[in-house]
Amino acid sequence: MTNEETALASLADAWVKAKAAEAEANALRVSIEAEIIAITGAKDEGRETHTLPNHKLTVIGKLTYKAEFEPLHELTEQWPDQFQVIKYEPKLNEPQIRKIREMRPDLYRQIAQHLTVKPAKTGINIEEVN
Numbered sequence: 001m002t003n004e005e006t007a008l009a010s011l012a013d014a015w016v017k018a019k020a021a022e023a024e025a026n027a028l029r030v031s032i033e034a035e036i037i038a039i040t041g042a043k044d045e046g047r048e049t050h051t052l053p054n055h056k057l058t059v060i061g062k063l064t065y066k067a068e069f070e071p072l073h074e075l076t077e078q079w080p081d082q083f084q085v086i087k088y089e090p091k092l093n094e095p096q097i098r099k100i101r102e103m104r105p106d107l108y109r110q111i112a113q114h115l116t117v118k119p120a121k122t123g124i125n126i127e128e129v130n
Contacts, residue, residue: 015124043059046060046061069086072085
């Protein structure tokens, strides 16, 4: 093995151990949160703060909603604006932008001035192989 391969193997081992420790710490944190909620209770929505000698503990309840959009839209489309329950937000079609950048640079140049492009965090995945 080269020095670079030895260093990568060592880093891969360290990464696997760190990832396992992270998963263990996350499971422990989730377990502790469940115990806290068992003691304090939790509102469906809203906050409740508990002041302790060395900590300020806030339990936050929140409801999430999912919908069948077609029937919901049909039911509410005639409602006044202040009661509309579906909102549409513009979102970039990033796969399409990548495709245009690769296949039609002429079109990409037209839209590039309206885009901010920056690198995302580079991901690493390591699996142990025996």
